[in-house]
Amino acid sequence: MTLRGAMLLLLLALAQPVRVLAHALDPAYLELSILDAGRWRVTWRVPDLNGTPMPITPRLPDSCETNDAPGPHFDGRGWSTAYVVNCQAGLFGGTIRIEGLENTRTDALVRYETAPDQAVIRRLTADQPGFVVPADPGHFEVFTSYVALGVTHILEGLDHLLFVLALLLLVRNARRLIWAITAFTLAHSITLAAATMGWFNLPSAPVEVVIALSIVFLAWELAKPPERRDPVAERLPALVSFGFGLIHGLGFAGALHEIGLPERDVPMALFAFNVGVELGQLLFIAAVLAIGAAARRMVPLTARHDRGVTCLASYLIGSIAAFWVIERINGF
Template sequence: MIRLLCVLLLCLSVLPGRGAAHALDPGYLELTALREGQWRVSWRMPDVSGKPMAISPVLPEGCAASEPPPPSFDGRGWVSGWIATCLQGLAGGTITIDGLERTRTETLVRYELAPGKMQTQRLTNGAPAFTVPADLDSLGVFTSYVGLGVTHILEGVDHLLFVFALLLLIRGRGRLLWAITAFTAAHSITLAAATLGWLTLPPPPVEAVIALSIVFLGYELTLPPEARDQLAQRFPWVISFAFGLIHGLGFAGALREIGLPQDDIPLALLSFNIGVEAGQILFICGVLILGLLVHRLFPLLERGQARLVRVAGYGIGSLAAFWVIERVAAF
């Protein structure tokens, strides 16, 4: 029944153009503490049809800022920076992204109450402002980073496409459960190792290999079951574990961009990983439920599921091959 969804998924993956993707990119605001009462403001706006998105940061009341320079395009978004003076500090003040409520995107805010103590907050169109806490407690760290993990995995089309290809490729609930478990264990290992600095690899090759792993699964889907790789057929968890190690490095790259609170690194790392797993489970459950509905509404489609899986394999492999070329070219 899952296989009946492949054409729908491919259409959703391919239809959005590059311009739409830019408009859905997140904004980014960073407030770096300099000396008493001063912060360096780094602001990045998504690109919309060659112009910066109409959103802007509003710092807490009482903050005075130098005249920000006109934003410049960095190839993906519009960036600007200036110095803000907040003599009363940031704690207890409200940071707002004006105009965010009229968009479909979000903004990641990183701020320091004091040098070296970075905190993170995610703002959305439904919650475009927040009050800066004097200190983020353990519960705040947990909820914040779980939310960031869920958001990251659900917005990561390449990771979701890999999981979807596993659902199409593996036969039997037991084997599928072991494969997903192996994928989870593997990316948890490399996520922790890379985030803590025990393993360091440059992001561009990692992203290219992630796309290459999807090409492999797409190719396997184009073959009849008897012609597929025997290791993948008999021990799918081995393949899932191996590729999960690479995907974990991709998650670590995203977490490094978000940043970790220096006083709660283990908790933030665990929370982010829990969020990633929660998002992955939500995606799998959604696919299974939708597959069951399609199976009951259109039972005749079961007769052509082998052909649909093969078409899905070509679509998944072609899209992933494009990503490989695009990411290698970006080296």
């Protein structure tokens, strides 16, 4: 592949101190859980913005009366609060809106229960900061909502994207690259489905560490000359990507577990979320290859120094991933 020069530009952007913007770009989260007839527990989490809560506020249907809501507290990443509302007329037919969301670059996830333990997820954006709660959400609405959630999750998951980027840099042969991406997709689809269905469960903290370590491994191989790389990684990259894809799938499952699944449409929601993840992954790959093709024409010098660019990229990828390893172990 001769697209490495432009990929390096993308890496440099990822390597910038993204923590300053990370909180501001995190999604807000609103959850409404049924307590009893007419009463709902509201959980509201808003991103941090320069040490203060982002100025967005949930607005519930007009029939809802809010008791005294405590002020939000900082949990190390965002601002959270919980309180009880009385909605004697229920939520159906009412409007839920995140006021101020239209002035931000973030999204908001709204999870509301239609019955005890039966929840629906909606994703709100700056272009669509509110919605009318339908009496009976249809299958199409569930499908489109979870596809959007899958796309959002993969495009906001820098660790997953960095793994795919390292794979693009490492695998030179187009056929092997296609097989490697396919194996990665198949593997994380398997573990995503298995973990979500409850067939097995692993703690999220060590899973996140291994995900970061998988990126360190690819960066280590990328730093070596091709003739000195591990034979398995060089000749059978699909096998390597499949193995690490199983771990990445557990990471996707952890995110989906936090979002929740509608009890009546679990298979459809799971399938839709996975479709969204794949669409987001393909969008990222297409964007990287397009940037690379453009840069190859505008900066032909990068093709003549391909090895040096690749080596520098490997150190940037490895440094970011190693930092994540230390940070995540420290968070145990």
